[in-house]
Amino acid sequence: MINFRIIGRQFSTSISKQNAIKNVTVIGGGLMGSGIAQVAAQAGQSVTLVDVSSDVLAKSQKSIGANLGRVAKKLYKDKPEDGEKFVAEALGRIKTATDPGEASKSADLIVEAIVENMDVKHKLFKQLDSAAPAHTILASNTSSLSINEIGSVVKRKDKFGGLHFFNPVPVMRLLEVVKGAETSEDTYKSMMEWGKAVGKTCITCKDTPGFVVNRLLVPYICEAMRLYERGDASARDIDIAMKLGAGYPMGPLELADYVGLDTNKFILDGWHKKFPDQPLFKPIPLLNKLVAEGKLGVKTGEGIYKYDKK
Ligand SMILES: C[C@H](O)CC(=O)SCCNC(=O)CCNC(=O)[C@H](O)C(C)(C)COP(=O)(O)OP(=O)(O)OC[C@H]1O[C@@H](n2cnc3c(N)ncnc32)[C@H](O)[C@@H]1OP(=O)(O)O
Numbered sequence: 001m002i003n004f005r006i007i008g009r010q011f012s013t014s015i016s017k018q019n020a021i022k023n024v025t026v027i028g029g030g031l032m033g034s035g036i037a038q039v040a041a042q043a044g045q046s047v048t049l050v051d052v053s054s055d056v057l058a059k060s061q062k063s064i065g066a067n068l069g070r071v072a073k074k075l076y077k078d079k080p081e082d083g084e085k086f087v088a089e090a091l092g093r094i095k096t097a098t099d100p101g102e103a104s105k106s107a108d109l110i111v112e113a114i115v116e117n118m119d120v121k122h123k124l125f126k127q128l129d130s131a132a133p134a135h136t137i138l139a140s141n142t143s144s145l146s147i148n149e150i151g152s153v154v155k156r157k158d159k160f161g162g163l164h165f166f167n168p169v170p171v172m173r174l175l176e177v178v179k180g181a182e183t184s185e186d187t188y189k190s191m192m193e194w195g196k197a198v199g200k201t202c203i204t205c206k207d208t209p210g211f212v213v214n215r216l217l218v219p220y221i222c223e224a225m226r227l228y229e230r231g232d233a234s235a236r237d238i239d240i241a242m243k244l245g246a247g248y249p250m251g252p253l254e255l256a257d258y259v260g261l262d263t264n265k266f267i268l269d270g271w272h273k274k275f276p277d278q279p280l281f282k283p284i285p286l287l288n289k290l291v292a293e294g295k296l297g298v299k300t301g302e303g304i305y306k307y308d309k310k
């Protein structure tokens with residue numbers, strides 16, 4: 001096992017002896033999917049990263065290469081040639097594909113990280129369920145949707161669950177492992193072992209809205225947006241307040257831009273529809289306006305703040 005530290009946080013990449021999952025297919029090559037593919041490849045697993053867009057896949061490979069470089073710089077501080085080997089080997093374990101069905105055929109585990117939309121996820125999981133071998137575990141990285149509802153379209157309900165990672169995946173140490181109503185004990189154990197093998201600390205949660213982290217974090221971010229929208233304080237001052245007054249690494253508005261304002265809106269709209277009387281889930285006109293204008297945060301160069309385009 002290799003242990004290393006990034007910004008004061010302990011990391012490990014290891015191939016667990018008990019972990020029977022060797023071939024992982026990640027569907028969705030965006031922000032989350034590329035991070036999940038990276039940590040699995042770092043842990044020695046064979047990864048197929050799938051997206052509908054070849055352009056996205058090319059961009060993902062580039063960002064995975066750069067982020068592996070950041071990890072290698074710390075892991076192999078005194079041996080840059082070993083660092084280069086580490087990056088090349090990890091990148092070599094990642095194949096890309098555009099056909100989810102074909103890419104499922106040799107998978108032990110499939111992690112879905114596509115758009116936060118129930119209909120789109122249902123369509124994909126129906127396809128994966130019929131294409132993947134019988135032993136394959138199917139998991140969703142959904143931020144806010146019900147695991148039971150996503151899994152309602154698959155026949156293998158005992159082999160379905162939630163694996164919720166955090167952004168940026170290579171840095172954030174937590175993995176929420178979500179048991180659906182019909183997730184088997186074997187599947188749950190395999191998901192926990194796999195999470196550990198990719199260097200994460202796993203917690204278990206029932207299938208409740210937002211699981212643990214987002215049920216607390218999303219209302220916090222939304223309250224910060226409402227505070228800003230009312231003009232109670234400037235965006236900068238709200239962020240400074242929570243960084244210096246509460247010790248958060250990012251302020252809530254910076255974090256909203258970092259996660260993606262579209263993702264924030266998908267989550268809030270979904271919860272508002274389900275729980276219309278909950279004031280914490282009420283729509284936020286400012287959020288709706290920014291998303292309608294295509295200002296989605298860091299990924300589009302503008303959200304609550306403006307960013308330099310890379
Ligand atoms: C909505 C969803 O369902 C759930 C979610 O994901 S909610 C979001 C959860 N995430 C958070 O709350 C993130 C909060 N923010 C943070 O922890 C920190 O601000 C941060 C880790 C993102 C960035 O840290 P910060 O010190 O501001 O910036 P930066 O200097 O760029 O990065 C710090 C270190 O992390 C490393 N790093 C950052 N991103 C990385 C990545 N993608 N891959 C590898 N390493 C990375 C950098 O190399 C740097 O290392 P160094 O200090 O040794 O040079």
Ligand SMILES: NC(=O)c1ccc[n+]([C@@H]2O[C@H](COP(=O)([O-])OP(=O)(O)OC[C@H]3O[C@@H](n4cnc5c(N)ncnc54)[C@H](O)[C@@H]3O)[C@@H](O)[C@H]2O)c1
Nearest residue numbers: 028029030031032051052056113114115116142143167259
């Ligand atoms: N952004 C976050 O901080 C965060 C954190 C944890 C979980 N999540 C969840 O992870 C999922 C992905 O979020 P993201 O931020 O990576 O989104 P993203 O927009 O960055 O990436 C989604 C990718 O999925 C691709 N895609 C869409 N439909 C597809 C399909 N049918 N087959 C294959 N690829 C398809 C898109 O082309 C896009 O590249 C969502 O469910 C989100 O709620 C997001």
